[in-house]
Amino acid sequence: MRLPAGTTLTELHEIIQVLFEWDSDHLHVFTVDGVHYADPLDKLDDCADADQLSLAVAVPRPGARLTCRYDLGDCWDHTVLLEAGGPAGEPDRPTCIGGRGDAPVEDWPDNGPPSPRPLDLIELDRRLAHHVGRS
Numbered sequence: 001m002r003l004p005a006g007t008t009l010t011e012l013h014e015i016i017q018v019l020f021e022w023d024s025d026h027l028h029v030f031t032v033d034g035v036h037y038a039d040p041l042d043k044l045d046d047c048a049d050a051d052q053l054s055l056a057v058a059v060p061r062p063g064a065r066l067t068c069r070y071d072l073g074d075c076w077d078h079t080v081l082l083e084a085g086g087p088a089g090e091p092d093r094p095t096c097i098g099g100r101g102d103a104p105v106e107d108w109p110d111n112g113p114p115s116p117r118p119l120d121l122i123e124l125d126r127r128l129a130h131h132v133g134r135s
Helices: 009-020 121-134
Strands: 028-032 035-038 047-049 065-070 076-081
Touching: 009 028, 009 065, 009 121
Parallel strands: 035 047
Antiparallel strands: 028 035, 028 065, 065 076
């Protein structure tokens, strides 16, 4: 994934929702250097405002990472690692450049797990472009 450095943690949450085809039905918390960030409307204790922290500050150099826990009951844990970066190659919108495996299912129906959804980079990039166009 390539993202603009000014992407906020709130926007990153929205991007993750698009990538995994989730509906944002659950709470989420980002952790950066031991500090927790969440949507202030969720009123989670000891969490700063996720809309006030950009990726440029959260992961300032290659090798820096943050974590995100989505669904505080089922605990979908994600690690975001800055592999490379800098203004010269900064994209103007989120772009999916790779991945592997099936998208995890947000909630299983009562009759068992749904069929796997294979990774389709072209479709993911289309959905990301559409999402950014709505914002």
